[in-house]
């Protein structure tokens with residue numbers, strides 16, 4: 236276990252104070268900052284980099300806090316090469332500013348030193364229930380708590396964090412970092428109820444309204460994995476990537492034994508798909524001791540949705556890639572998976588020995604919440620339908636949704652971006668109903684006064 240824990244150590248090292256400040260000093264502080272344009276949540280990047288370059292870490296953190304509740308996470312897992320860093324004008328001269336690594340440095344320093352103590356508003360504006368504690372739920376909760384709302388999160392897992400805790404592996408995003416970010420949300424006065432599934436044991440949307448919540452937010456993600464209907468796909472040795480990653484995460488935390496993780500020392504593992512999840516599953520299989528890990532993808536390297544950097548690191552770690560190829564059959568010997576048949580686009584077929592096939596071909600929303608109440612409409616794939624005004628409200632009054640459960644599987648920062656707008660929608664809605672309630676109460680009082 237100690238040996239494996241070492242393998243799960245974070246792969247990318249952070250900056251030292253000296254290196255962070257040197258890097259920050261390279262920033263040109265452009266008048267029209269392209270990095271900010273490249274950031275979905277429009278982080279005021281040049282401003283906090285400028286503060287850092289002068290050694291003012293508290294000010295830098297303050298600026299970051301005004302836009303993000305998860306900077307230590309975003310600093311690690313955002314696709315920076317496509318966003319802030321990709322847009323930096325210094326790329327034309329060779330090397331753009333390492334914005335993600337700087338954000339991570341400031342957030343980690345704040346996590347170690349507790350630089351910021353926010354002044355909290357009294358929680359008088361209303362009561363909001365948040366279902367799910369992934370990036371969308373945590374963002375809504377943080378933004379609304381800061382604005383004076385009472386927020387309670389209902390999370391079905393034993394710990395909050397969603398994909399951050401049970402999907403993205405430890406070597407890319409250490410769980411203690413996620414816990415530290417969540418603690419900050421807790422310190423804003425947000426209450427967490429873990430091991431609590433909405434849509435089960437009598438707890439549903441109607442019950443939450445009965446409990447006195449003024450609005451409800453669904454940030455429940457896309458936890459239902461898709462399956463390819465290949466002959467042999469129902470064998471024991473065919474597993475879903477998100478199931479596998481969750482179990483490894485539980486094992487790393489000491490909550491499962493080694494036997495309960497399907498990849499064994501020396502196994503030959505095939506991963507179907509070529510997105511982030513596939514890369515994580517393949518690299519995790521390597522860390523669990525598989526001797527041969529191959530990704531099989533029906534298109535080309537240029538079509539993969541995984542980040543180039545993720546792919547490069549997977550190759551470095553020994554993962555092999557089969558492009559323009561599909562697994563078309565999975566065979567067994569007395570119920571134990573033992574072979575896969577791979578077919579290329581050109582029609583060539585080969586059979587290879589295999590111990591395990593991991594599917595990473597996408598996911599969709601579960602229907603637990605919408606099927607246990609009425610009035611929340613979804614599209615034909617189960618994604619929740621929402622409106623523009625108030626932003627994020629579903630077809631059921633007072634119920635809002637955002638993040639992947641609305642917009643399809645995307646990224647942490649895009650789920651946060653959506654959630655920030657939904658937080659505004661919820662604040663407007665709750666303020667409006669409270670105002671109407673106050674007017675109606677005034678009218679009632681007048682009427683009873685008239686009657687006297």
Ligand SMILES: Cc1cc2nc3c(=O)[nH]c(=O)nc-3n(C[C@H](O)[C@H](O)[C@H](O)COP(=O)(O)OP(=O)(O)OC[C@H]3O[C@@H](n4cnc5c(N)ncnc54)[C@H](O)[C@@H]3O)c2cc1C
Pocket residue numbers: 312313314366367368369370371372389390391392395396397398399402403431432433434454455456457458477480511512515601603604637638639640644645646647648650
């Ligand atoms: C393996 C993997 C790797 C990824 N890597 C990256 C990456 O490197 N960078 C990046 O930007 N993005 C990455 N992503 C995508 C990113 O994690 C998601 O887009 C993001 O987490 C979506 O946030 P969310 O809050 O909408 O949903 P989620 O993070 O899925 O959170 C949903 C939460 O709702 C809870 N929930 C669901 N139903 C209920 C219920 N009925 N009652 C109570 N709780 C419920 C779930 O337990 C979960 O905690 C990755 C995704 C995966 C699966």
